[in-house]
Amino acid sequence: MTENLCVVFGDQLSQNITSLRNFRKKQDKILMMEVVNETTYVNHHKKKLVLIFSAMRHFSENLKKQGYSVIYSKINNSSNTFTEELIKQCKVTKPKKIIVTHPGEYRVLQEIKKWEKILKIPISVPDDDRFFCSIDEFEKWADSKKELKMETFYQMMRKKHHVLIDENGKPKGGKWNYDVKNRKRLPKNHPKIPNILEHKPDKITNQVITDVKKKFSKHFGKLEPFWFATTHEDAVKSLNEFVKNRLETFGPYEDAMAQNEKFLYHSVLSMYLNIGLLEPKQVIDKVLQKKNISIESIEGFVRQILGWREYIRGIYWHTMPKYSETNYFNAKNNLPKFYWTGKTEMNCMKNCLNQTIDDAYAHHIQRLMITGNFSLIAGIEPKQVCEWYLSVYADAFEWVELPNTHGMTLYADGGILGTKPYAASGNYINKMSDYCKDCKYDVKKKEGDNSCPFNYLYWNFFLTNEKKLEKNPRLWTVFSNIKKMSQERKKAIKNDSKKFLSQISN
Ligand SMILES: Cc1cc2nc3c(=O)[nH]c(=O)nc-3n(C[C@H](O)[C@H](O)[C@H](O)COP(=O)(O)OP(=O)(O)OC[C@H]3O[C@@H](n4cnc5c(N)ncnc54)[C@H](O)[C@@H]3O)c2cc1C
Ligand code: SF4
Structure with a gap:
């Protein structure tokens, strides 16, 4: 008999996730599920499927090595939905309670809300505190404002978390925003931009590549060469590479585009942040440690994570489900092939x-x-x-x-x-x-x-x-x-x- 069954989704791959915070190795179990519907509700890029499955499998192996008990359902013999797989696993494990961190998506939250009734087991849904701003905090801020401006939200976050704030409570460098300095075109004779770090697939990733080739060959995009990080350690290496080689020039060229430069000075970290291989606080701390860096670049980058990313999430939970139905201009044309x-x-x-x-x-x-x-x-x-x-x-x-x-x-x-x-x-x-x-x-x-x-x-x-x-x-x-x-x-x-x-x- 299991005390708590802790469900960890594919975008919750942080060992410090709230659902695992009070985990007791003797009584509790973790459930991780690769299920069919999550792979097919849109035509996901093949590289995205490999990233998520490989990162999930690495995460589970790492937990097992540390003595956690993990039940892992692989896509080849899993159910269609989280709910179906959970019902199946609950019959075997008979948990007294299910714990799952607040999901990223509204659709999944609606599914979780039905579990208690279906399974007749109490469900606990703690907040996802990997974000700087909780959903409740954003609601309070939004309720107090006529207009939901990102700039106002961002300044509040800077002050609250004391990021780039001087001893007098003012923004470091004297301004909140350096966007005007950050709109340069890439000049013709610009020096070579450092390459981003590419990660060689290991045994686990190669197995996932084989699975995706077999099962999802009709999905969008090129599968190989696959170069993403799929572990926390490798994602940290990518973060370190960005901070060392490209952060300084991030600001001035953040709006530039060039034919043979896919990444320019961007961090290419969003995919790791969004599945939990990196945490936003860890990224901000690392960036702030960098010495002798221009305020334009550091502020420009901090604004993306502490400002835009948090604000966007707040807007999503503040406005769903109506937001997905909006069509102000009544636009009706089809997406070109x-x-x-x-x-x-x-x-x-x-x-x-x-x-x-x-x-x-x-x-x-x-x-x-x-x-x-x-x-x-x-x-x-x-x-x-x-x-x-x-x-x-x-x-x-x-x-x-x-x-x-x-x-x-x-x-x-x-x-x-x-x-x-x-x-x-x-x-x-x-x-x-x-x-x-x-x-x-x-x-x-x-x-x-x-x-x-x-x-x-x-x-x-x-x-x-x-x-x-x-x-x-x-x-x-x-x-x-x-x-x-x-x-x-x-x-x-x-x-x-x-x-x-x-x-x-x-
Ligand atoms: C139409 C459209 C769709 C987008 N869809 C996504 C998406 O599905 N997932 C996603 O993570 N981002 C999305 N973005 C935001 C942004 O384009 C990506 O976060 C960014 O390009 C990721 O590349 P990077 O890691 O190199 O970012 P950088 O330019 O290096 O920025 C650093 C980090 O800031 C965060 N960030 C920057 N801008 C935004 C933003 N507008 N919203 C939220 N976070 C931001 C990201 O976490 C990013 O990793 C979208 C933007 C547009 C215009
Ligand atoms: S369509 Fe061609 S000319 Fe027009 S903006 Fe794009 S690249 Fe330039």
């Missing part, structure tokens, strides 16, 4: 999509200003965009993916998360990258044959949604330009857009 194949003549899109197919990774500006921007100005239905982002990135979990997609990228929430839609024309892409020089389309051309689709789709987006956006003070310049636009120009924009959108929908 090239999002899955990478086959398009738009060089910026081709680069970001092929990189996604190869590595299940694209950095933030590629996701927001290329693939995301295109889906916004092409009027693609938010649910389809959301499903794509949830499938193709190794770090994609709904709590972080959904607000980034529906809120930040598509403005489908009507402005809960952002103050204006992040729509941009080819001009922005040309300013921040070297994609346009090798493109079939002409970025300088506004309309007609060979003109850059981002140019006319940009204006078409504002013309189509004029009524919903014209009063937004942050879009004053856009609409004052529209007012000056001739009827012929408007007609040309609409015609070019219609023609292009109908071509890509075929």
